[in-house]
Amino acid sequence: MINPGDRNMKWLDNMLVQPGSKVKLDEIDPSWTGPFKSKKEAHKETRKVIAEMDELQQVLYADNSQALLIILQAMDAAGKDGTIRHVLGAMNPQGCRVTSFKKPSDEEMDHDFLWRIHRAVPRYGEIGVFNRSHYEDVLIVRVHNLVPKTVWSKRYRQINDFEYMLARNRVRILKFFLHISKEEQKERFQDRLDNPDKHWKFSQGDVEERKRWTDYRDAYETALRKCSTREAPWYVIPANHKWFRNVAVSSIICRTMRDMKLNYPKVDLDPAGIVIPD
Numbered sequence: 001m002i003n004p005g006d007r008n009m010k011w012l013d014n015m016l017v018q019p020g021s022k023v024k025l026d027e028i029d030p031s032w033t034g035p036f037k038s039k040k041e042a043h044k045e046t047r048k049v050i051a052e053m054d055e056l057q058q059v060l061y062a063d064n065s066q067a068l069l070i071i072l073q074a075m076d077a078a079g080k081d082g083t084i085r086h087v088l089g090a091m092n093p094q095g096c097r098v099t100s101f102k103k104p105s106d107e108e109m110d111h112d113f114l115w116r117i118h119r120a121v122p123r124y125g126e127i128g129v130f131n132r133s134h135y136e137d138v139l140i141v142r143v144h145n146l147v148p149k150t151v152w153s154k155r156y157r158q159i160n161d162f163e164y165m166l167a168r169n170r171v172r173i174l175k176f177f178l179h180i181s182k183e184e185q186k187e188r189f190q191d192r193l194d195n196p197d198k199h200w201k202f203s204q205g206d207v208e209e210r211k212r213w214t215d216y217r218d219a220y221e222t223a224l225r226k227c228s229t230r231e232a233p234w235y236v237i238p239a240n241h242k243w244f245r246n247v248a249v250s251s252i253i254c255r256t257m258r259d260m261k262l263n264y265p266k267v268d269l270d271p272a273g274i275v276i277p278d
């Protein structure tokens with residue numbers, strides 16, 4: 001068994017979509033828990049990882065020369081909001097920004113599909129989280145034929161080019177697909193119906209989208225296959241267990257931030273020569 005504290009963290013690579021490889025979501029167990037045998041074990045690791053992430057974020061902010069963009073995509077009720085709350089809520093809000101992408105406004109529709117996305121890319125020193133993203137333009141748009149196939153089918157290449165450009169301009173990109181089973185989604189919808197405090201989360205539209213589960217699955221599989229690149233990799237996160245989802249996402253973010261080789265800026269300052277007046 002792999003020690004969860006092992007800094008190699010090979011279990012994380014199990015979730016990486018190797019560039020160019022085919023993804024069969026039905027063959028990926030959404031209840032997988034990696035090296036963790038219990039919720040308690042995973043929580044312990046999550047706490048450790050989040051503390052390190054918090055420190056790394058401070059350096060990212062001070063360093064002010066790179067940005068981190070985290071993209072979250074999933075079927076409804078897979079836990080995008082919960083991931084943001086648990087994993088990113090722990091970080092310093094100064095230097096962290098979440099953008100949720102809904103159905104495009106009239107103004108957004110008057111531009112190319114990446115216009116609103118580019119405007120929301122985090123500035124250097126910051127972490128940006130996309131709750132949904134430009135991938136909607138090859139997901140819901142494809143499933144509902146909102147534009148002809150000749151238009152959406154060209155977008156994979158356009159997305160890769162766009163993400164490549166960002167990566168070459170010091171925007172590090174991580175993309176997470178939160179993977180739940182169809183049964184788990186049903187249970188979560190039912191829980192929302194049974195619990196009056198969760199009624200606000202329930203949407204009739206989500207039930208309609210559920211009927212198109214296999215169309216969405218196919219659309220996700222294409223996006224994962226065509227758009228997982230060295231510069232902007234996709235990870236498929238088994239998300240039936242929220243505690244595993246949290247430890248997996250936070251560990252991947254932390255590993256990536258470590259890899260960004262962040263440093264506090266060297267400042268030409270001689271503290272000995274400065275006297276702070278009384």
Ligand code: ATP
Pocket residue numbers: 076080081101102103104131132133136137140141203
């Ligand atoms: P979420 O469902 O992400 O938790 P929400 O329930 O608060 O958020 P919704 O009103 O469901 O908000 O907004 C998201 C909806 O907008 C989704 O159905 C999504 O597919 C749709 N959407 C996002 N981007 C696009 C796009 N480019 N074109 C069409 N629809 C889009």
Ligand code: MG
Pocket residue numbers: 076203206
């Ligand atoms: Mg919704």
